[in-house]
Amino acid sequence: MQFVLLASALFVLVITRGVPIIPSPTIDVLVGPNCHMCEVILNNVRYEYHNNFTNVSVDQLRQSLYQQCDLNLNGFTDQECHKIADKDSADILEQLQEGTSSYRICQRELLC
Ligand SMILES: *[C@@H]1O[C@H](CO)[C@@H](O)[C@H](O)[C@H]1NC(C)=O
């Protein structure tokens, strides 16, 4: 898991600054990019379903998450994203149906 966080932190730093800078090993720096990406992915999924998950199935949500993983991530972090979709789609769907915020869902996934 540390590797995922580090890989994704480096990825974001490369994208945003153009130069890979080794982040200081604080939790905030390492967790930040995953947290943001998790929120972006969930917000895109909300948009896709007009934030109405009444009749959305776990399989449908899983497919949407796969799609968002592929659009927003690549390599190892994309694979980790797929694993989360495989493991937690039912749980995430329930929370989306209950109106839980993206940030809180990402907190539960230990990404924020
Ligand atoms: C949500 O979707 C369901 C069926 O898919 C529909 O019956 C319901 O009216 C929708 N709710 C809102 C608030 O749009």
Ligand SMILES: *[C@@H]1O[C@H](CO)[C@@H](O)[C@H](O)[C@H]1NC(C)=O
């Ligand atoms: C939503 O699902 C329920 C139960 O599966 C079904 O009875 C209803 O017709 C569906 N509504 C829509 C708009 O698809």
